[in-house]
Amino acid sequence: MAEQSGRKRLVGKVAIVTGSGAGLGRAEARLFAAQGAKVVVNDIAVKNGESLAQTVVDQIRAEGGEAVANTDSVAEFHGAERLVKTAMDDFGRLDILVNNAGITNFIPVYELTENDWDQMMAVHLKGAFGTIRFASPIMCQQRSGVIINTGSESGLGRVFGANYAAAKEGLIGLTRTVAKEIGRFNVRCNAIRPRAAGTTIAEGLDPEATSSTPTEAWPIGATPEKYRGDIGSAIGLISRCLQKSFPRKELLRSWSGCARMPRPT
Numbered sequence: 001m002a003e004q005s006g007r008k009r010l011v012g013k014v015a016i017v018t019g020s021g022a023g024l025g026r027a028e029a030r031l032f033a034a035q036g037a038k039v040v041v042n043d044i045a046v047k048n049g050e051s052l053a054q055t056v057v058d059q060i061r062a063e064g065g066e067a068v069a070n071t072d073s074v075a076e077f078h079g080a081e082r083l084v085k086t087a088m089d090d091f092g093r094l095d096i097l098v099n100n101a102g103i104t105n106f107i108p109v110y111e112l113t114e115n116d117w118d119q120m121m122a123v124h125l126k127g128a129f130g131t132i133r134f135a136s137p138i139m140c141q142q143r144s145g146v147i148i149n150t151g152s153e154s155g156l157g158r159v160f161g162a163n164y165a166a167a168k169e170g171l172i173g174l175t176r177t178v179a180k181e182i183g184r185f186n187v188r189c190n191a192i193r194p195r196a197a198g199t200t201i202a203e204g205l206d207p208e209a210t211s212s213t214p215t216e217a218w219p220i221g222a223t224p225e226k227y228r229g230d231i232g233s234a235i236g237l238i239s240r241c242l243q244k245s246f247p248r249k250e251l252l253r254s255w256s257g258c259a260r261m262p263r264p265t
């Protein structure tokens with residue numbers, strides 16, 4: 001997916017995308033590879049006996065890109081450490097980290113178990129913390145890098161999935177603070193709020209449950225149907241976050257317009 005001039009913007013860069021075996025994560029990994037980056041495709045999922053991460057790697061290589069698979073769980077602190085180590089061992093640097101790994105179980109709060117809560121926090125929030133913890137020293141030392149966390153419109157309030165909403169909104173606080181801490185080293189941390197409907201994470205969900213966002217969360221003149229499953233729009237936002245001209249302190253521009261946060265003071 002090169003620029004109009006034919007120049008690939010990410011040649012020489014190395015990217016990690018967690019949860020990139022399918023859906024939005026896979027699209028991100030392929031985008032980076034098409035733009036010349038070397039990609040670490042991370043996913044724990046297996047389908048029909050085949051690693052989804054390796055399947056995406058094979059696809060990237062067939063398209064002329066360079067990638068390696070990693071199947072560590074970011075829910076485990078040392079799994080996140082091994083993931084970052086994979087990038088350094090195979091490619092020698094790290095420039096882009098996208099925290100996209102996630103799980104769902106949209107059930108009423110009065111039926112949630114402690115395990116339901118803990119698992120959700122482990123994958124979404126602890127997982128992002130772990131990868132940032134091990135990636136940020138590398139990026140700060142390089143004095144360059146971009147971290148993008150995948151939030152969700154669910155964090156604005158929804159019916160069912162309190163654990164999911166809390167984990168995703170926790171990522172927003174994490175993003176804000178990390179952005180301030182590492183921005184001093186010319187490293188950016190940002191977040192997006194995509195809608196999961198139409199992606200792997202939303203498979204099997206009740207359509208009514210995935211469309212419970214208040215109408216005022218959408219841009220004037222737009223409808224939720226226009227944006228549902230619009231992976232291309234998320235990819236466009238990811239591309240903007242990677243641009244050097246994108247302000248370091250400009251946080252959380254959402255493709256759906258439902259998350260316009262002020263610049264941190």
